[in-house]
Amino acid sequence: xxxxxxxxxxxxxxxxxxxxxxxxxxxxxxxxxxxxxxxxxxxxxxxxxxxxxxxxxxxxxxxxxxxxxxxxxxxxxxxxxxxxxxxxxxxxxxxxxxxxxxxxxxxxxxxxxxxxxxxxxxxxxxxxxxxxxxxxxxxxxxxxxxxxxxxxxxxxxxxxxxxxxxxxxxxxxxxxxxxxxxxxxxxxxxxxxxxxxxxxxxxxxxxxxxxxxxxxxxxxxxxxxxxxxxxxxxxxxxxxxxxxxxxxxxxxxxxxxx
Amino acid sequence: xxxxxxxxxxxxxxxxxxxxxxxxxxxxxxxxxxxxxxxxxxxxxxxxxxxxxxxxxxxxxxxxxxxxxxxxxxxxxxxxxxxxxxxxxxxxxxxxxxxxxxxxxxxxxxxxxxxxxxxxxxxxxxxxxxxxxxxxxxxxxxxxxxxxxxxxxxxxxxxxxxxxxxxxxxxxxxxxxxxxxxxxxxxxxxxxxxxxxxxxxxxxxxxxxxxxxxxxxxxxxxxxxxxxxxxxxxxxxxxxxxxxxxxxxxxxxxxxxxxxxxxxxxxxxxxxxxxxxxxxxxxxxxxxxxxxxxxxxxxxxxxxxxxxxxxxxxxxxxxxxxxxxxxxxxxxxxxxxxxxxxxxxxxxxxxxxxxxxxxxxx
Numbered sequence: 200x201x202x203x204x205x206x207x208x209x210x211x212x213x214x215x216x217x218x219x220x221x222x223x224x225x226x227x228x229x230x231x232x233x234x235x236x237x238x239x240x241x242x243x244x245x246x247x248x249x250x251x252x253x254x255x256x257x258x259x260x261x262x263x264x265x266x267x268x269x270x271x272x273x274x275x276x277x278x279x280x281x282x283x284x285x286x287x288x289x290x291x292x293x294x295x296x297x298x299x300x301x302x303x304x305x306x307x308x309x310x311x312x313x314x315x316x317x318x319x320x321x322x323x324x325x326x327x328x329x330x331x332x333x334x335x336x337x338x339x340x341x342x343x344x345x346x347x348x349x350x351x352x353x354x355x356x357x358x359x360x361x362x363x364x365x366x367x368x369x370x371x372x373x374x375x376x377x378x379x380x381x382x383x384x385x386x387x388x389x390x391x392x393x394x395x396x397x398x399x400x401x402x403x404x405x406x407x408x409x410x411x412x413x414x415x416x417x418x419x420x421x422x423x424x425x426x427x428x429x430x431x432x433x434x435x436x437x438x439x440x441x442x443x444x445x446x447x448x449x450x451x452x453x454x455x456x457x
Numbered sequence: 458x459x460x461x462x463x464x465x466x467x468x469x470x471x472x473x474x475x476x477x478x479x480x481x482x483x484x485x486x487x488x489x490x491x492x493x494x495x496x497x498x499x500x501x502x503x504x505x506x507x508x509x510x511x512x513x514x515x516x517x518x519x520x521x522x523x524x525x526x527x528x529x530x531x532x533x534x535x536x537x538x539x540x541x542x543x544x545x546x547x548x549x550x551x552x553x554x555x556x557x558x559x560x561x562x563x564x565x566x567x568x569x570x571x572x573x574x575x576x577x578x579x580x581x582x583x584x585x586x587x588x589x590x591x592x593x594x595x596x597x598x599x600x601x602x603x604x605x606x607x608x609x610x611x612x613x614x615x616x617x618x619x620x621x622x623x624x625x626x627x628x629x630x631x632x633x634x635x636x637x638x639x640x641x642x643x644x645x646x647x648x649x650x651x652x653x654x655x656x657x658x659x660x661x662x663x664x665x666x667x668x669x670x671x672x673x674x675x676x677x678x679x680x681x682x683x684x685x686x687x688x689x690x691x692x693x694x695x696x697x698x699x700x701x702x703x704x705x706x707x708x709x710x711x712x713x714x715x716x717x718x719x720x721x722x723x724x725x726x727x728x729x730x731x732x733x734x735x736x737x738x739x740x741x742x743x744x745x746x747x748x749x750x751x752x753x754x755x756x757x758x759x760x761x762x763x764x765x766x767x768x769x770x771x772x773x774x775x776x777x778x779x780x781x782x783x784x785x786x787x788x789x790x791x792x793x794x795x796x797x798x799x800x801x802x803x804x805x806x807x808x809x810x811x812x813x814x815x816x817x818x819x
Contacts, residue, residue, distance in 0.1 A: 267769050267782075269720060272703045272711055283701025340799070342806060382726070386675070386685055399676030402620075402757035404727040409770045409781055416785025420792045427796045431803055 204454045208233035234454040238351055240315050241447040248305045249444055252369075255298040256418060259372075262291035263415055267408075295376050302369055315352040322362045329355055347436045349451055357428065364421035368414065375411040379404065464503035464666065478503075488660045488735075489672070490682045502667045509666050510573040512565055512604055513547035516597040517590045517624045517633050518579025522615040523549050525652035528738065529659045545573070548592070559593045562600075566607055574665060575608035577601065577618045581639055582631035589631040598639060605640045610671060612646050612661065613637065616754055619647035619679075626760035637678065646671050647678045649730075651754035656735050657683045677757070679729065688725035688751050691733040694718065712748060722766035723750030730755040 214232060218224040224232075241249075265287045273283060309317045323329045336356040338344045348354075353361055378397035381390040382404060391398075401407050433440035439450040462470075468478055482499040486492070491499075515523075527550075546562045553561050565573060579597075582589035587596030605611055613636045616622035624633040637645045648661055661680055664672045672680040689695065697703070698717040705711055705720060719726070725733075728751050732743040744751055750766070753759040763771030769780045 269703060270701060272701065272705055272716065274702060278696045278700040278702060281700035281702070285699040285701075287701075288699075342802060382687060383690070385690065386681070395676060402677065403753070403759065403762060405724065405753065405756070405762045405770055408727065409772065412769065412781035413785060416781065416788060419785065419789050423789065423792050423796055427800065431800065435803060435807060 203456055204234065205236065205456050206454060235450060235452065236454055237448050237450040239447055240351055240443060240449045242308075242312055242316065243447065244304070244308045245312065245316050246444055246447055248301050248308070251301050252298060252305075255294045255301065256422070258290055258294035259298065260415060260419065262287050262294065263412075266291060267412055292380060295373075295380070298369070299373050299377070302373060318352045318358060319361050320366055322359055333359070347432075348457065349437050351449060360421065360424065360428075364417065364425075368417050368421065372411065372414045372418065375407055375414065379407055379411060462508060463506055464508050467508060468503075485660065485663050485667075488656060489664055499663075499667050506666075506669075509609075509669075510545045510565060510569045511576055511662070512545055512562065512573055512608070513550075513576045513578065514597075514600060514604055515548050515592070516577065516579030516581050516601065516617070517631070518615065518617045520549055520578070521652040522578045522617075522658070523547075525650075525655045526658050527655075529655040562604065566604060570607040572609055573607070574610050574612060574662075575604050575643075576612040576614055576662075577636050578614040579617045580621060580625070580633050580635050582624070582633045583639075584630070584632035589633075601636070601639060605643055608643055610644045610646065610665065611636060611640055612648060612665075614648055614658070615653055616649050616651040616759065619649035619755075620757040620759075622651060623760050626758070644671055645678060646674060646680060649679060649684075649755040649757075651759075653755070654683075654731055654735050654737060657731055675729075683731040683735075684729045684755070686729065686731075686734075688728045688730055688733045688745070692725055692745060693733065694745060715748075718745060718748075718750040719768060721750045722764060722768055724753030724756070724759070724762070724765070725751040728753040728756050 213219070214229060215224050219229065266284075269284055269287075273281075275281060306320070309320050332348075333355040335344065335348065336354050339347045340356065352358075374394065374397060377390050378394040378401075381388065381394045381398060384390045386395065398404055398407070429440045429444075432438075433442075437452045439448075443449045465478065468481075469475075473481075479496070479500060482503065483493070483496045486495045486499055489495075513523075545565045546558070548558060551558065551561065579590075581587055581596070581598035581601050583598060587598040590597040592600050613619045617624065617633075618636045621629070621633050621635045624631060625635070637647070646661065646665075648658060650657070657680075660683065661672065664680075672682060675681045675684055677684075689698075692698075694715060694717045697715070698719055702714075702716040703711065703720040704716050704718050707721070717723070723745065725745060732751070733745065736743045736746070752765045753762065756762075763773075763780070767780065769782055772779050772781065772784060775784050
């Protein structure tokens with residue numbers, strides 16, 4: 200155990216009497232409990248947004264794939280009574296609309312929510328210490344640091360990834376996606392009034408299809424990194440990761456000051 | 458200006474009856490999407506207005522615009538508009554040639570300064586001082602600028618004049634440049650297509666001559682009445698698209714059944730034109746109806762969007778056979794492999810530490 204602690208356990212207090220006496224908790228467990236700390240980080244709207252957003256992205260990737268490369272032709276009814284491609288596109292558009300509303304709600308919450316709700320939307324490039332910590336975190340991922348540091352919200356590397364993949368990535372997908380939707384909705388529709396400028400600016404909207412498609416892969420790459428890093432940190436780091444996005448509480452595994 | 462005849466007088470001279478004239482007016486009104494109340498307005502304008510002269514110049518092009526134009530479905534529209542145009546200047550169609558032709562151009566410009574419409578078929582190449590297209594012994598770009606100087610408005614015929622078309626496809630060695638990037642101080646209406654539909658061409662000219670103004674344009678400067686919707690939005694095979702019924706191979710049963718050509722690379726979903734409503738050759742057919750996907754000929758840079766037969770565009774920056782999926786899958790594969798390797802090293806490191814801790818404890 201480390202020499203320094205951010206708090207002194209009250210050794211005269213015996214915690215978890217019932218658990219101890221029924222044989223559930225060992226002496227080591229009690230020792231560990233005395234040293235654990237936790238902090239509330241993510242408020243419920245942030246957590247709810249995270250999971251809705253994740254679900255929408257899964258639906259959007261699946262349906263988007265089949266819009267670009269449709270399922271094999273099937274005929275089980277007359278064309279009039281069959282709506283395979285129609286439902287796939289409906290699923291894509293419905294998920295996209297939920298994702299869009301969610302993203303705006305998330306931006307709203309960055310203003311009214313707690314400090315950690317803002318972290319997704321900026322990168323503190325002017326903070327010299329922050330850059331130093333980016334290097335530290337890089338070294339941790341390159342196995343050059345024996346032990347990671349404790350972070351309340353995102354670690355500096357995660358903040359960079361969140362900002363570029365999610366904040367910018369989702370914004371890009373929303374803009375290009377709504378411009379593509381505006382093509383079908385046609386001039387005079389709300390989506391065309393809002394996003395028609397992008398159709399005009401790009402010129403040939405086949406380009407818009409291509410970049411929207413590349414954007415999907417950008418998000419897929421983020422997902423691979425994000426899920427891997429979350430699970431890895433949950434196991435190897437000194438704090439909770441996965442459960443934090445469920446309960447909102449970050450639990451630290453030790454009580455050392457740094 | 459009193460010696461200039463009205464449209465109606467020109468028509469009557471060509472032996473067109475009043476009855477046919479009124480038919481033409483109502484047909485034009487409906488082609489332009491105007492209500493019946495506009496029919497007398499069109500008729501009145503044609504009876505009283507002196508006709509607007511049109512100068513038709515040709516740059517780097519294949520003359521398919523002219524070919525399309527002279528095949529207008531309504532012969533009246535073609536004859537009348539065409540004869541009016543050929544009276545002034547059109548290299549392909551006028552009787553004069555050589556110095557006489559060039560003199561006719563100068564005369565028209567002088568006579569109708571600020572009143573004529575300049576119709577441009579093709580585009581000027583700007584590389585090597587425009588030497589890749591010579592008209593009357595001079596680079597075409599000079600003739601274009603000269604003729605545009607006193608024009609009331611400019612019509613960009615076809616994909617060449619509007620966007621550059623094949624001669625502007627990458628790497629564009631002659632630096633073929635669409636008209637709106639050379640002429641920047643005149644109202645320009647783009648009528649893209651390779652070629653544009655004849656009825657669209659006559660419709661645009663008739664609108665401009667009748668109402669003395671440009672029709673409503675979309676963001677890219679195309680007449681909204683003809684380019685407001687995608688081929689896809691009005692395609693008669695659209696129900697098969699929504700049903701998920703596609704042609705999978707050119708010679709399969711689905712092709713015979715007339716299923717959607719989306720998987721064969723049809724560019725209908727990204728192409729704005731009137732093909733699926735007005736159609737071609739007097740409404741006989743259009744590419745999709747004859748079993749081939751749309752190639753998107755009325756869109757900007759349609760030659761540079763990869764194969765005509767792929768829905769997911771080839772991105773040759775990443776190699777000849779690459780597209781968004783191949784690039785994305787490669788990138789995701791590399792990242793996935795990296796993650797797997799990283800996870801393996803992490804597990805080894807963790808195991809190593811555990812062993813060390815145990816040794817220390819022991």
